Amino acid sequence: MAVQTSSPGRLFLITGPSGVGKGTLVTALLQRHPQIWLSISATTRQPRSGEREGEHYFFLDRPAFEADVAGGGLLEWAEFAGNCYGTPRRPVEEQLAAGRPVLLEIELEGARQVRRSFPSGFQIFIKPPSFEELERRIRGRGTDSDAAIARRLERARIELAAETEFDAVLVNADLDLALAELERLMELV
Numbered sequence: 001m002a003v004q005t006s007s008p009g010r011l012f013l014i015t016g017p018s019g020v021g022k023g024t025l026v027t028a029l030l031q032r033h034p035q036i037w038l039s040i041s042a043t044t045r046q047p048r049s050g051e052r053e054g055e056h057y058f059f060l061d062r063p064a065f066e067a068d069v070a071g072g073g074l075l076e077w078a079e080f081a082g083n084c085y086g087t088p089r090r091p092v093e094e095q096l097a098a099g100r101p102v103l104l105e106i107e108l109e110g111a112r113q114v115r116r117s118f119p120s121g122f123q124i125f126i127k128p129p130s131f132e133e134l135e136r137r138i139r140g141r142g143t144d145s146d147a148a149i150a151r152r153l154e155r156a157r158i159e160l161a162a163e164t165e166f167d168a169v170l171v172n173a174d175l176d177l178a179l180a181e182l183e184r185l186m187e188l189v
């Protein structure tokens with residue numbers, strides 16, 4: 001008798017500068033498509049108000065994060081604006097093996113590492129309508145100090161120069177249109 005196995009799920013990755021609207025888009029996407037499994041990252045950043053352990057991030061101190069790196073527990077990791085961020089390896093592999101579509105929402109250096117380990121993954125770059133609008137959104141979010149905003153905007157210039165590396169580029173101007181385009185790119189509609 002044939003053993004039933006599901007075919008492996010697809011790996012999707014979203015990146016783009018801080019404040020462009022990645023989190024907003026991903027939340028809306030998951031509400032509409034609960035079959036997608038979103039990877040929860042580990043970070044050494046302090047929780048923002050309203051962020052919960054295991055839901056938004058796994059919040060670790062540096063020694064614990066470094067132990068994870070040393071033990072091979074992270075699929076990729078990078079330093080961003082003074083903090084470390086990484087994708088726990090095992091849950092991603094398990095969800096893919098179970099046939100679920102897996103979504104990573106991570107920054108540029110991590111995206112490059114994932115491209116090497118999962119060349120068949122589909123990587124989408126989200127960009128703002130303009131740099132001025134990006135700055136308005138980061139400031140409007142009201143979650144980061146002036147120093148953190150400055151670091152994020154400096155980093156945004158580097159990230160925006162890398163858009164040609166990606167399988168698709170999506171401009172997040174109107175949120176509803178951007179969400180519809182994301183669904184089209186991920187072949188959900």
Ligand code: ADP
Pocket residue numbers: 016017018019020021022023024025137138140141172173174175178
């Ligand atoms: P990221 O996860 O990329 O850092 P967020 O999802 O936190 O960005 O969005 C940053 C800010 O921009 C939030 O206040 C969010 O409400 C706002 N925002 C997101 N998308 C749009 C959009 N299309 N138009 C205007 N504001 C937006």
Ligand code: 5GP
Pocket residue numbers: 015016017018022041042045076077078080085086087088105106107108109110111
């Ligand atoms: P934030 O501090 O705003 O939550 O995230 C800062 C940046 O880190 C964002 O660009 C976000 O996509 C990225 N990020 C979140 N999780 C990971 C991760 O696991 N790995 C990497 N490389 N970047 C991540």
